[in-house]
Amino acid sequence: VIPQYVLAPYVRVGFQKNVLHCGFGSIQIKVSNPLLQHSVLTAMKHWTAPSRVSDTVTLLESLGTDKVTIDETMNLLTKSPLLIPAHSYAREQRYSRHGLFYNLSGAEANEVQKRLERSHVTILGCGGIGNLVSVSLATAGIGHITLVDNDQIEISNLTRQIMFTEADVGAEKTITLQAALRQRASECTVDVYSQQIRKAEDLSTLPSCDLLIVSADMPEVMSWVNRFAVKSGTPFINIGYVNDVAVWGPFVIPGETGCFDCTTLVARDPVSAELKGHIDAINRHYQAPSIGPVNMAAAAAATLDILKYLGGFGTVHSKNRRIGLWTHSLEQEFQECIRNSQCHTCGATNVDK
Numbered sequence: 001v002i003p004q005y006v007l008a009p010y011v012r013v014g015f016q017k018n019v020l021h022c023g024f025g026s027i028q029i030k031v032s033n034p035l036l037q038h039s040v041l042t043a044m045k046h047w048t049a050p051s052r053v054s055d056t057v058t059l060l061e062s063l064g065t066d067k068v069t070i071d072e073t074m075n076l077l078t079k080s081p082l083l084i085p086a087h088s089y090a091r092e093q094r095y096s097r098h099g100l101f102y103n104l105s106g107a108e109a110n111e112v113q114k115r116l117e118r119s120h121v122t123i124l125g126c127g128g129i130g131n132l133v134s135v136s137l138a139t140a141g142i143g144h145i146t147l148v149d150n151d152q153i154e155i156s157n158l159t160r161q162i163m164f165t166e167a168d169v170g171a172e173k174t175i176t177l178q179a180a181l182r183q184r185a186s187e188c189t190v191d192v193y194s195q196q197i198r199k200a201e202d203l204s205t206l207p208s209c210d211l212l213i214v215s216a217d218m219p220e221v222m223s224w225v226n227r228f229a230v231k232s233g234t235p236f237i238n239i240g241y242v243n244d245v246a247v248w249g250p251f252v253i254p255g256e257t258g259c260f261d262c263t264t265l266v267a268r269d270p271v272s273a274e275l276k277g278h279i280d281a282i283n284r285h286y287q288a289p290s291i292g293p294v295n296m297a298a299a300a301a302a303t304l305d306i307l308k309y310l311g312g313f314g315t316v317h318s319k320n321r322r323i324g325l326w327t328h329s330l331e332q333e334f335q336e337c338i339r340n341s342q343c344h345t346c347g348a349t350n351v352d353k
């Protein structure tokens with residue numbers, strides 16, 4: 001059977017200063033040659049309905065288009081995500097719009113969706129980030145989510161913990177979030193662990209998963225997670241914020257990327273016990289200025305990396321680095337954390353498996 005294709009629904013075309021733009025965003029192709037413009041637009045219009053490549057070539061030949069122009073036209077249209085397999089997009093299907101995004105990213109939509117459905121993620125921390133990431137993943141078709149937290153909902157949470165209502169104040173975050181996710185994604189298995197992670201060993205009591213998502217606001221959790229992840233071979237990503245800076249990464253894949261200890265990403269204890277005492281006292285006084293939009297910025301960027309990793313499409317930008325979006329200036333900061341063979345946690349001689 002000769003495959004049929006159709007113009008991808010995300011393709012729009014238009015002229016800007018006599019240059020034809022085929023598609024916008026990362027798939028944009030610019031055509032300046034008037035002969036080619038005519039041929040490309042004729043072929044694209046023909047492909048608004050399913051057609052084989054040979055049928056479109058025959059059409060162009062029948063219109064008197066020369067061979068070189070036909071070859072260039074086919075090269076341009078078939079070697080980019082401008083065309084998708086015919087009948088692969090069904091408007092009414094639940095994940096159809098996400099499927100178009102996977103196609104746009106050069107992937108096969110059904111394969112991505114199947115990989116997401118087979119995935120199990122564990123979310124440590126059900127606050128602002130945990131709320132946003134969990135609902136985005138559940139509604140995207142992730143098959144299994146484990147929620148871990150032992151906090152109760154407070155009225156001051158409602159500015160950013162969007163899955164909770166006023167009526168939920170005082171209830172367990174995990175149980176409430178589980179119910180809210182089930183209302184929106186009944187096919188997703190959601191289970192809960194209403195417990196606090198107090199030490200690295202607590203992590204090994206959780207079910208194994210494909211990805212740990214760390215959105216807990218306790219700094220020491222990161223080093224526990226990192227050690228556990230390296231030892232068990234479990235990938236993880238950290239998501240949060242530092243005051244006005246939305247932060248995501250590093251996305252750690254043990255054996256492939258750097259880990260949280262490969263380089264110094266965050267402040268460490270000083271040598272002096274007296275200064276450590278002062279620093280601890282000052283830091284106990286700290287309260288994060290947590291605002292909805294900064295939670296959303298970090299959660300949004302990280303969720304896209306998570307879908308790319310689990311779905312197997314595009315580039316996971318937070319691998320080997322911690323990314324900060326400084327929301328006051330809109331500048332981005334990248335802290336590199338590539339693999340360090342001398343790392344005391346993941347270095348070749350130090351992994352006790």
Ligand SMILES: [Zn+2]
Binds near residue numbers: 258260263344
């Ligand atoms: Zn390391």
